[in-house]
Amino acid sequence: MAAFSLNVNGRAVSVAADGDTPLLDILRNHLGLVGTKFGCGLEQCGTCMVLLDGHPAKSCGKALSAVAGRSVVTIEGIGTPERPHPLQQAFLDEQAGQCGYCLAGIIVSAKALLDNNPTPSRRDIALALDDNICRCGSHPRILRAVERAAATLRGGAR
Numbered sequence: 001m002a003a004f005s006l007n008v009n010g011r012a013v014s015v016a017a018d019g020d021t022p023l024l025d026i027l028r029n030h031l032g033l034v035g036t037k038f039g040c041g042l043e044q045c046g047t048c049m050v051l052l053d054g055h056p057a058k059s060c061g062k063a064l065s066a067v068a069g070r071s072v073v074t075i076e077g078i079g080t081p082e083r084p085h086p087l088q089q090a091f092l093d094e095q096a097g098q099c100g101y102c103l104a105g106i107i108v109s110a111k112a113l114l115d116n117n118p119t120p121s122r123r124d125i126a127l128a129l130d131d132n133i134c135r136c137g138s139h140p141r142i143l144r145a146v147e148r149a150a151a152t153l154r155g156g157a158r
């Protein structure tokens with residue numbers, strides 16, 4: 001079994017696994033990063049979204065061999081309970097979610113948006129989250145939370 005090197009949340013890691021193993025499995029079952037969720041496993045729902053070299057990517061559909069040498073950021077790399085990212089804080093403040101299962105993927109997608117567009121319109125946010133399904137119908141609060149985070153970030157926080 002080959003070993004693959006990649007960078008996860010700023011840390012160099014080496015994983016010995018079959019190269020066909022989905023990145024999602026590697027994150028959850030090899031590296032203990034269970035914030036990234038399994039939803040459909042078919043690249044349809046976005047719950048497994050991570051940043052791959054800064055771009056949103058569905059980790060259920062990325063083979064380990066395809067991410068070797070690349071940079072992966074998961075929800076754990078965006079913020080912590082002790083030091084939440086403004087997006088995470090805004091989702092708490094807006095109570096943007098019910099079951100919460102979709103939120104890690106949504107926050108990852110929103111992070112990619114705000115990294116590139118600090119002043120997104122509501123339509124920009126909706127388009128950026130188009131690949132993320134929320135089964136609880138929390139979309140209005142989710143949109144407000146991303147707008148709140150954008151405003152916080154423009155104000156110079158973090």
Ligand code: FES
Pocket residue numbers: 037038039040041042043044045046047048049058059060061
């Ligand atoms: S679990 Fe990856 S897109 Fe649904």
Ligand code: FES
Pocket residue numbers: 096097098099100101102103133134135136137138
């Ligand atoms: S809050 Fe339940 S799926 Fe989005």
